[in-house]
Amino acid sequence: xxxxxxxxxxxxxxxxxxxxxxxxxxxxxxxxxxxxxxxxxxxxxxxxxxxxxxxxxxxxxxxxxxxxxxxxxxxxxxxxxxxxxxxxxxxxxxxxxxxxxxxxxxxxxxxxxxxxxxxxxxxxxxxxxxxx
Amino acid sequence: xxxxxxxxxxxxxxxxxxxxxxxxxxxxxxxxxxxxxxxxxxxxxxxxxxxxxxxxxxxxxxxxxxxxxxxxxxxxxxxxxxxxxxxxxxxxxxxxxxxxxxxxxxxxx
Amino acid sequence: xxxxxxxxxxxxxxxxxxxxxxxxxxxxxxxxxxxxxxxxxxxxxxxxxxxxxxxxxxxxxxxxxxxxxxxxxxxxxxxxxxxxxxxxxxxxxxxxxxxxxxxxxxxxxxxxxxxxxxxxxxx
Numbered sequence: 001x002x003x004x005x006x007x008x009x010x011x012x013x014x015x016x017x018x019x020x021x022x023x024x025x026x027x028x029x030x031x032x033x034x035x036x037x038x039x040x041x042x043x044x045x046x047x048x049x050x051x052x053x054x055x056x057x058x059x060x061x062x063x064x065x066x067x068x069x070x071x072x073x074x075x076x077x078x079x080x081x082x083x084x085x086x087x088x089x090x091x092x093x094x095x096x097x098x099x100x101x102x103x104x105x106x107x108x109x110x111x112x113x114x115x116x117x118x119x120x121x122x123x124x125x126x127x128x129x130x131x132x
Numbered sequence: 133x134x135x136x137x138x139x140x141x142x143x144x145x146x147x148x149x150x151x152x153x154x155x156x157x158x159x160x161x162x163x164x165x166x167x168x169x170x171x172x173x174x175x176x177x178x179x180x181x182x183x184x185x186x187x188x189x190x191x192x193x194x195x196x197x198x199x200x201x202x203x204x205x206x207x208x209x210x211x212x213x214x215x216x217x218x219x220x221x222x223x224x225x226x227x228x229x230x231x232x233x234x235x236x237x238x239x240x241x
Numbered sequence: 242x243x244x245x246x247x248x249x250x251x252x253x254x255x256x257x258x259x260x261x262x263x264x265x266x267x268x269x270x271x272x273x274x275x276x277x278x279x280x281x282x283x284x285x286x287x288x289x290x291x292x293x294x295x296x297x298x299x300x301x302x303x304x305x306x307x308x309x310x311x312x313x314x315x316x317x318x319x320x321x322x323x324x325x326x327x328x329x330x331x332x333x334x335x336x337x338x339x340x341x342x343x344x345x346x347x348x349x350x351x352x353x354x355x356x357x358x359x360x361x362x363x364x
């Protein structure tokens with residue numbers, strides 16, 4: 001790649017948003033986290049991650065995964081704190097699955113309680129919105 | 133204008149991959165990840181490769197110049213051998229790059 | 242902000258209604274994008290075409306107002322609705338649906354129309 005092209009590439013920050021629909025105990029979520037972390041480490045701005053369908057379970061404090069297995073929540077916490085990665089939880093999908101802040105304070109603090117309107121925001125802000 | 137197709141399911145189990153093949157456009161990229169790696173053993177992929185090699189309309193895929201890729205770690209985890217003559221081995225960083233090199237992404241899961 | 246006009250959304254529906262909540266999850270997204278006046282087109286492929294079959298009545302299986310949710314499409318100007326012809330034929334289904342303005346497309350047109358959108362969700 002020519003010097004000029006490389007300079008232009010550095011200036012144009014690509015914006016990515018990700019829709020996570022898979023549960024914390026599915027290996028599919030390992031892939032989603034790998035994709036997201038890889039994007040964060042390259043020259044890409046992750047405008048946000050939106051959790052929908054079974055993906056909302058990542059936000060639940062009540063999920064307990066056997067200690068020798070993949071702990072998705074630890075990775076979300078690390079990425080959120082290292083990169084200020086916004087994590088948006090679809091509250092309707094969450095409540096359907098017993099996850100709520102109202103009655104039992106069961107949502108990890110790193111997740112922002114949101115609605116599908118936020119999915120619209122992320123989709124319009126990002127250059128690419130990828131569903132995983 | 134090209135599309136990146138991320139295929140995560142086995143055609144031996146679901147219709148997702150078959151449906152993906154129905155919407156392929158010229159110069160599209162298919163990346164097999166997760167259980168999508170099993171499709172390297174499926175006749176749909178053999179048909180696709182034959183079709184691409186010979187430019188014949190044997191299968192119901194009419195698009196040309198489709199690039200097939202697979203995330204090596206996902207295939208290796210499943211003991212799926214990769215024939216690099218027809219499918220390229222890639223890493224997750226490549227999948228992220230491909231996301232932006234193509235104009236849109238469809239996830240088949 | 243000028244990018245907004247270019248960002249069209251297509252939602253590809255691949256699941257039959259009722260047993261899997263994917264259909265409802267998909268409609269919810271379509272309606273929200275519609276309510277934000279974002280352009281959204283709906284596509285139905287594979288078992289997704291069952292969502293549009295005429296004469297359905299979910300009330301006997303505790304599904305309330307299934308058809309009613311689709312009538313909201315018109316309200317939010319969601320008028321670009323496409324069905325895959327192959328999928329109908331595989332299921333021996335006629336091209337009659339419980340909503341208006343559905344276009345049946347052959348494989349090539351369905352593929353081209355779908356991939357003319359910027360963002361594609363599939364449920």
